[in-house]
Amino acid sequence: xxxxxxxxxCWLVGNGxxxxxxxxxxxxxxxxxxxxxxxxxxWVRAEQVRPAAKFLLxxxxxxxxxxxxxxxxxxxxxxxxxxxxxxxSVVSTVVVLLVCGWTYQSLTxxxx
Amino acid sequence: xxxxxxxxxxxxxxxxxxYCLGGMLYRRTRLMILHPVLLxxxxxxxxxxxxxxxxxxxxxxxxxxxxxxGMSVVxxxxxxxxxxxxxxxxxxxxxxSTLVGCLAGIGSVLLIAGALGADRQLLTSLAPKSxxxxxxxxxxxxxxxxxxxxxxxxxxxxxxGNICGEQILRRCGVAEPExxxxxxGAAAHGIGTARALELGAVEGALSGLAMALMGFATALLLxxxxxxxx
Numbered sequence: 497x498x499x500x501x502x503x504x505x506c507w508l509v510g511n512g513x514x515x516x517x518x519x520x521x522x523x524x525x526x527x528x529x530x531x532x533x534x535x536x537x538x539w540v541r542a543e544q545v546r547p548a549a550k551f552l553l554x555x556x557x558x559x560x561x562x563x564x565x566x567x568x569x570x571x572x573x574x575x576x577x578x579x580x581x582x583x584x585s586v587v588s589t590v591v592v593l594l595v596c597g598w599t600y601q602s603l604t605x606x607x608x
Numbered sequence: 609x610x611x612x613x614x615x616x617x618x619x620x621x622x623x624x625x626x627y628c629l630g631g632m633l634y635r636r637t638r639l640m641i642l643h644p645v646l647l648x649x650x651x652x653x654x655x656x657x658x659x660x661x662x663x664x665x666x667x668x669x670x671x672x673x674x675x676x677x678g679m680s681v682v683x684x685x686x687x688x689x690x691x692x693x694x695x696x697x698x699x700x701x702x703x704x705s706t707l708v709g710c711l712a713g714i715g716s717v718l719l720i721a722g723a724l725g726a727d728r729q730l731l732t733s734l735a736p737k738s739x740x741x742x743x744x745x746x747x748x749x750x751x752x753x754x755x756x757x758x759x760x761x762x763x764x765x766x767x768x769g770n771i772c773g774e775q776i777l778r779r780c781g782v783a784e785p786e787x788x789x790x791x792x793g794a795a796a797h798g799i800g801t802a803r804a805l806e807l808g809a810v811e812g813a814l815s816g817l818a819m820a821l822m823g824f825a826t827a828l829l830l831x832x833x834x835x836x837x838x
Contacts, residue, residue, distance in 0.1 A: 503682045505827035510682070518771055522746045524681040525827045531685030532692075542689065549686035550751050556798075557645045558627050559677035560741050562670040564649035564763065565655055566756030568656065569663045573730060581761060585737055588717035589795050592738050593773055596709035596818065598789035599781030603701035604784065 499548025502540050506530040614661050619669040626651045640771050643799075645763065660758065681742045688824060691817040702790070709784045709794045709818075710825040714833060731833060733757040735825050737765050742798040743823040751834050762797070769796020770803040785810045793818030 510527030514520070534540050566572075574581055612618060629734030630651070656666055661681050661749055664702030726734070733753035736744040741762050748758045774791050782788055789811030792800040797819050 497824050500679075506685065507678065507682045518829055519750050521827060522750050524678045525743065525746050527682040528685040528688070528743075528827075529824075531682055532688045532819050533649040535686065535689040536692075544688070545683075545686050549683040552676065552683040553687060556677070556680045556742060558624065558648075559673050559680055560650050560725060560745070560759055561623055561645065561652065562673050563677075563741075563745060563755050563759035564645065565652045565656070565666060565762050567649065568653045568662060570754050570756045573733075573754060574760070577721075577724070577726050577730055579830065580721045580726040580730070581734065583724060583740060584717045584721035584726070584734060585761055585765050586768060587720055588737065589769055590776060591716045592709050592713040592795040593776055593791045594780055594782070594796055595712040595770065596794040597777050597780070597787045599708050600701050600780055600788035601784050602788045603704060604698075 498540075499545040502534070502545050503527070503531065503548060503552070506534065614665055614669075616669040619661075619666055621775065623648065623652060623673070626655075629666065640767055643767060645735065646767070649760070674801065677742050677745075680701055681746050684740070684743065684820065687816070688820040690826065691813075691820045694813055694817055698786075705790060706794070706821040706825050708819065708827060709791075710822055713795070713822075714738070714826070714830060717835075718837075728752070729754060730757070734761060735830055735834070736756075737762050738795050739823045740819055741825045743827055747765060747827050747830050751831060763799070766796045767800030769800040773800055773803060786814050789814035790818045794822050797822070 507523065507524055507527040508531055510525070511523030513526050515524035531545070535542055627648045630642075630647035631648065634642050634644045650717075654667075656663070689779070714735050717737055718731055721731055721734050729752055732751045733748050733755075735753075736747045736758065739747070739762065741759050744758050744762045745755045749755050769792060769833060773796055776793055777783075777788050782791060785808055788807065790805040792804040792807075792811070793815030796803070801815040801819055802811065805812035
């Protein structure tokens with residue numbers, strides 16, 4: 497239960513900070529950073545958060561099903577721009593793969 | 609009063625049972641195309657259409673799932689904490705690769721989609737496409753993106769990375785386990801990490817780290833890019 501409490505408090509404070517800064521970054525992202533900071537500084541112990549976090553992360557795929565189903569209302573946007581969506585996503589994914597792979601590999605070799 | 613079948617409980621039960629069914633089917637076939645989440649999307653849409661229930665009702669009924677998704681974004685902070693432990697000794701390549709990958713990913717998707725005629729709303733929906741879905745939605749929604757478009761595109765990117773990523777990396781000379789894992793996690797988030805785990809423990813660990821850091825970097829950088837660059 498402590499884990500759930502930590503997560504809720506981080507989210508709540510995150511929402512507060514988000515509103516103060518004009519919703520520049522959404523509250524749950526700030527909450528994520530707060531939880532990370534709280535764990536790193538030892539304000540909360542990892543064992544206390546672990547069960548709740550593991551459960552939430554494990555079931556994450558189920559939680560975003562409603563967003564996917566939202567496609568039934570907004571599928572037109574994708575169909576109308578199908579070429580742009582598909583080409584941009586595929587090419588950009590390959591770009592990220594290669595840029596990250598090459599950068600990481602060459603920096604590792606450089607160091608040795 | 610709404611019919612029994614359109615009640616909150618009925619729609620939630622339906623969603624969870626379709627998800628479980630999809631999981632069982634996936635374990636039988638092991639085909640990425642039959643990913644449980646993809647099956648659940650399609651099956652729920654088909655059901656709602658057939659039963660004449662509109663999305664607004666479904667959205668209202670599954671509010672608890674969206675709340676749980678918000679909580680799991682916060683829980684990613686725990687994942688980040690767990691992964692950062694591994695960072696020791698490879699701080700330089702990890703941070704540089706994250707930054708470069710994040711900027712290259714956002715930049716290339718904006719340039720290409722923009723050139724092919726996507727409007728601003730669609731661009732914002734596509735921009736966080738390499739990040740884990742909860743973060744992608746949390747980033748694109750306040751900036752004016754369309755959450756369903758973001759989630760489905762990000763999901764398909766993950767599937768693509770999972771299926772083709774390893775081959776693309778091998779053909780282009782990325783052979784080191786650490787670099788392979790990192791690239792898979794950075795480009796294809798959790799679904800790419802699932803593939804990296806199949807390749808090996810080192811790949812899996814680096815992939816998880818890359819996923820967490822890419823989410824973090826994109827959440828911080830995308831609002832800035834959105835404000836000043838396009």
